[in-house]
Amino acid sequence: MISGMPTFTREEIKHLGDLARIALTDQEADRLKGELNVIADSITKVQEVAGGDVPPTANPIPLEAYLRPDEAEEPLTQEAALSGAPVTESGMFVAPRILGEE
Amino acid sequence: MSAQEELVKQSASDMAAQLRSGQVSSRELVQAHLDVIEAAEPSIDAFLQVSADQALEQADAFDQHLAHEGAEGLPELAGVPIAIKDMIVTKGIPTTAASKILEGWVPPYDATVIKKLKAAGMPILGKTNLDEFAQGSSTEHSAFKTTHNPWDTERVPGGSGGGSASAVGAFEAPLALGTDTGGSIRQPGSLTGTVGVKPTYGGVSRFGAIAMASSLDQIGPVSRSVLDAALLQEVIGGYDRRDSTSIPKPVPPLAQAARQGQNRDLKGLKVGLVKELGGEGYQPGVEARFNEAVSLLESMGAEVVQVSCPHFPYALAAYYIIMPSEVSSNLARYDGMRYGLRVMPPEGVPQTAANMMAATREAGFGDEVKRRIILGIYALSAGYYDAWYGSAQKVRTLVIRDFEKAFEQADVLVSPTSPTTAFRFGEKMDDPLAMYLNDVATIPANLAGTPAMSIPAGLSDDGLPVGFQFFAPQMRDEVMYRPAAALEAALEEQWGGPISKKLSTPWLDGLAQDSTK
Numbered sequence: 001m002i003s004g005m006p007t008f009t010r011e012e013i014k015h016l017g018d019l020a021r022i023a024l025t026d027q028e029a030d031r032l033k034g035e036l037n038v039i040a041d042s043i044t045k046v047q048e049v050a051g052g053d054v055p056p057t058a059n060p061i062p063l064e065a066y067l068r069p070d071e072a073e074e075p076l077t078q079e080a081a082l083s084g085a086p087v088t089e090s091g092m093f094v095a096p097r098i099l100g101e102e
Numbered sequence: 103m104s105a106q107e108e109l110v111k112q113s114a115s116d117m118a119a120q121l122r123s124g125q126v127s128s129r130e131l132v133q134a135h136l137d138v139i140e141a142a143e144p145s146i147d148a149f150l151q152v153s154a155d156q157a158l159e160q161a162d163a164f165d166q167h168l169a170h171e172g173a174e175g176l177p178e179l180a181g182v183p184i185a186i187k188d189m190i191v192t193k194g195i196p197t198t199a200a201s202k203i204l205e206g207w208v209p210p211y212d213a214t215v216i217k218k219l220k221a222a223g224m225p226i227l228g229k230t231n232l233d234e235f236a237q238g239s240s241t242e243h244s245a246f247k248t249t250h251n252p253w254d255t256e257r258v259p260g261g262s263g264g265g266s267a268s269a270v271g272a273f274e275a276p277l278a279l280g281t282d283t284g285g286s287i288r289q290p291g292s293l294t295g296t297v298g299v300k301p302t303y304g305g306v307s308r309f310g311a312i313a314m315a316s317s318l319d320q321i322g323p324v325s326r327s328v329l330d331a332a333l334l335q336e337v338i339g340g341y342d343r344r345d346s347t348s349i350p351k352p353v354p355p356l357a358q359a360a361r362q363g364q365n366r367d368l369k370g371l372k373v374g375l376v377k378e379l380g381g382e383g384y385q386p387g388v389e390a391r392f393n394e395a396v397s398l399l400e401s402m403g404a405e406v407v408q409v410s411c412p413h414f415p416y417a418l419a420a421y422y423i424i425m426p427s428e429v430s431s432n433l434a435r436y437d438g439m440r441y442g443l444r445v446m447p448p449e450g451v452p453q454t455a456a457n458m459m460a461a462t463r464e465a466g467f468g469d470e471v472k473r474r475i476i477l478g479i480y481a482l483s484a485g486y487y488d489a490w491y492g493s494a495q496k497v498r499t500l501v502i503r504d505f506e507k508a509f510e511q512a513d514v515l516v517s518p519t520s521p522t523t524a525f526r527f528g529e530k531m532d533d534p535l536a537m538y539l540n541d542v543a544t545i546p547a548n549l550a551g552t553p554a555m556s557i558p559a560g561l562s563d564d565g566l567p568v569g570f571q572f573f574a575p576q577m578r579d580e581v582m583y584r585p586a587a588a589l590e591a592a593l594e595e596q597w598g599g600p601i602s603k604k605l606s607t608p609w610l611d612g613l614a615q616d617s618t619k
Contacts, residue, residue, distance in 0.1 A: 016476045019483075020430065021437070022467065023447075023460035031469075035534055036477055042535060043419040046493040049500060056495030057502060059317055059347065060551025061304050061576055068343050080210035084441030093440055096455045 008033045008040070106134045106613045107273075111602065114182050114276040114330040121181040122173055128161035128181035132225050135183055139227065139274045142609040145255050147247050148269035150188050152228035153195045157183060164223035177337045178357070180223040184334075185275035187266045188229035189236050190321065191310045192216050195226070199312050200244035201234045203436045203443045203466030213310020214345070215279060215321055215338040222337050227275050230265030234468045235433065236286050236314045238262050239540035242531055243470045251294055252605060253566050257524040260290030260540070266324045267294040273607065277334055278324040283314050284421055285520075285544025287322050288556035292519035292569020295558045295601045297325045297586075300544075301335055302577050303551030304349040307342030315428035316347075318421075318548040326602060328363070328557060328587040332356035335579070349577060359580035363587030369403035371585060374512025376573075378414040379543045384521040387562030392518045395559045395570050398592045399516075399585060409511050411504035413497060414546050420497035421545045422538060423481050423490050430478030433471065438462035473534065502550045509575045514582050517543050519556035519569030543571060553579040557586050558601040560593065567601065 010029050013036070017024035024032070078091055087094040109117070109126065120126045136154050143149060164181045173180060191197045191209035193216070198204045212220070219226065233243035241249045241264030251259040252272040259268040266278035267290030280287035282300035291298025299322045306321045313319060323334035339353035375396065380389060400406050437459045438444035443466045447457040467475070481490040508515055520540055530537040547554035552573055559570035570589065574582035594600055 013476065016479050018460075020475050020479045021434075021456065021459040021463055022472055022475065023457075023464040024472070025464075028469075028472070032473060032476060035473060036480075038535060039422065039473075039477060043422050043490075043494075045419040046416055046423060046497050047489060049413060049416055050493035050496035054496040054499050056492055057498040058495060059303075060498070060502060060549065061302070061347070061349065063304070063347065063349065076210055081440075083210050084207050086438060086442075086444035095439055096446070096453055096458045098455050 008036050104613050106137060107610045109134050110138050110273045110276070112276070113327045114179055114325060115327070115333060117182050117276055118179050121168070128164040128183075128223070128225060129158060131181070132157045132161040132183050132227070135227055135275055137613060138610065141612055142272050142274050145250060145609050146252060146268050146272045146274065147249050148230050148265045148272065148274055149185070149228045150198060150200065150231050150246055150265070151196050153226055156195065157225040157227050160220070160223070160225035164225070167223060177222045177333070179277070179333050179337055182276055183225040183227050184219060185227045185230050185266060185269045185278040186216070187232055187263050187278065187280045189232055189281045189312050190215060190279060191312065192226065192229065195229060197229065197312070198246070199235045200232045200246055201466065201468070201471070202245045203462070205443065207442055211310065214307035214342045216310065218338050224337070230263070230269050230278060232265055233262035234471050235312065235429070236262040236281055236283060237429070237470050237474055239285070239289055239537050240525070240530065241265060242527065243468055245468055248527065251524045252607070253295060254524065257526055257566070258293070260293035260520070260524065262286040263290045263298075263324065267291055267296050267298065270324050270326060271296045271602070271605070273610065276326070277330060279338070280322055280324045281311055281314070282320050282322055282548065283318045284425060284548050285541040287324060288544050288554060288569065288571060289520045289540055291324065291556040293524040293567065295567030295605065297328055297331045297555065297557050299323045299331045299335060299555040300547060300553060301339060301579055302349070302553045304347045305353070305553070305577070305579060306335070306339045307345040307348050309342055309344035313432040315425040316432060317428060318425060320548070326600060328583060328590045329357060329360040331555065332360040332583050351577065354578065354580040356580050356583050359583040360587040363584035364591050366402050366588045366591050368399060368585055368588055371404045371514070372512040373399050373404045373406045373585065374409035374508050374515045375406060376414065376508070376515050376517045377408055377410045378412070379517035383539065383542070384518055385523065385562065387564060388518050388521060388523065388568050391559040391562060391568040392570060395589055395593070396516065399589060402588055402592060404585065407512055409508040409515065411501070411508055411546070413500040413504050416497045417501050417546045417549055418538065418542050420494040420501070421549060423494035424498065426474040426478035427481045427491050428478070430475045430482065433475055436463065436466065442466070470534075498549050501546055505546070505550045505552055505573070505575070514585055515573040517571050519543060519571040523562045523564055523566035523568060547573055550576070552576050553582060555582055555586055557590055558593070560601070561604065
């Protein structure tokens with residue numbers, strides 16, 4: 001069990017930015033580093049009381065899963081679904097290429 | 103006072119009564135509020151979007167309906183206009199979450215709460231400002247504008263729902279909707295002298311509410327009276343199969359509870375003072391108003407006991423792990439592919455989808471949103487998940503148990519809503535931790551899914567409003583409406599009217615002297 005959060009470095013922040021798909025600038029990474037270290041320090045507190053015998057809660061009001069009635073209904077039209085897209089063509093979303101090479 | 107000013111200063115339920123008796127039309131009500139919006143916005147800046155044409159159309163449709171078919175089957179608030187936090191999607195009206203990443207987006211569908219308002223004939227005046235993606239406690243994190251507190255326009259209205267709170271507080275709208283993930287309805291209510299309610303988690307459908315932290319988010323009412331909030335929650339509440347966390351039960355009798363409370367008889371009610379929500383960090387002026395209000399509850403017959411919720415001091419820390427974790431996941435959808443902003447990578451960088459996403463999100467998100475996403479990604483990453491997210495979820499269990507024990511000793515729990523009154527612009531912007539402390543008293547209710555509300559408790563020694571918070575057990579929202587309405591009635595008797603009577607409203611001075619058509 002890790003106790004306490006390690007101190008963030010600029011490289012770690014940049015790596016987290018990559019994972020989050022946010023192209024952070026160096027200045028941003030530096031500022032975030034300072035802020036996150038302060039925030040992280042204050043929230044390690046949760047580990048003080050989170051004993052092994054306490055069950056975790058994901059949803060404060062658990063509901064039983066159930067099947068809804070299988071009724072057909074009108075979905076969004078193709079036009080409506082595409083209405084906010086940055087680029088479309090022939091009724092489709094246009095994405096930049098997925099792979100790095102041609 | 104002009105006729106128009108007199109009209110907009112009424113409660114929503116009084117406006118509704120005038121609509122039914124034919125003293126005023128829905129069009130006149132909408133027009134009066136549009137006039138106030140025009141006059142107030144230069145100093146308040148509560149709205150990101152005013153939907154005047156749609157609102158007038160909806161008003162005309164309601165007036166027609168009332169003339170031909172009467173009001174039967176319609177809720178009490180039918181025909182009364184409302185403003186909507188720009189975190190809730192509205193078909194045909196731009197919805198931005200106050201983020202550049204959604205600038206100009208026009209949703210192709212309505213949130214369930216919007217459908218319900220439309221079915222109730224309640225015209226939508228526009229979309230109100232907020233901290234970007236509802237992340238903040240001052241509305242200063244909006245990408246578009248800063249909203250001012252009507253009590254002192256040099257100060258913040260709280261957040262994230264500062265726009266809805268200021269709009270209602272400044273008489274630009276009689277009612278509004280907010281969303282509350284850690285206090286975003288109640289804390290602005292506290293800072294602007296308005297009423298704000300976070301219903302039980304699952305009590306109001308969130309279909310069409312832009313997701314921030316899904317295990318915490320809840321839509322709720324913003325108003326100037328407890329009864330108005332109850333009536334509005336009855337309109338928007340109830341089961342919706344489009345929200346998998348929606349509680350499959352009818353809305354409890356909220357307005358009835360509020361009306362009962364107005365009799366100011368609280369004999370038999372046990373009120374629990376939460377020991378941990380007070381003392382250090384709470385301004386003396388806030389505690390003074392709070393204690394006076396507790397005495398008023400006692401004078402109406404309530405029995406006051408002290409309860410201890412020993413894990414509440416850990417709630418803020420747990421929240422700042424759970425919330426960013428869920429934020430990092432929910433905001434992954436803003437990827438420049440299907441809607442919203444797309445920014446291609448700079449020249450020299452491969453023009454791939456992944457680089458487009460990184461460039462889009464770098465340009466589209468503001469500082470606070472980035473901070474939370476990065477923290478959330480970290481808290482959820484392999485090797486840290488158990489120590490962080492797992493521990494926070496355990497604290498959540500402990501907070502729920504604290505509530506359960508406290509509700510064995512008391513019917514409702516009470517605390518100040520916010521430790522301070524409204525602060526100045528910029529005061530906490532460079533110190534995220536100081537900003538986060540605003541929500542120390544509101545967060546426990548989100549973690550536990552319990553309903554909670556803030557009502558005005560008077561003005562502090564700085565002349566700014568103080569909020570009084572009630573908590574009720576899960577799915578028992580009516581339990582807090584009764585004492586809240588009683589306290590409101592008792593305070594208003596002392597003040598000689600609602601707290602807003604003490605508010606100077608220079609923006610209303612220029613309104614036309616005659617509001618007829």
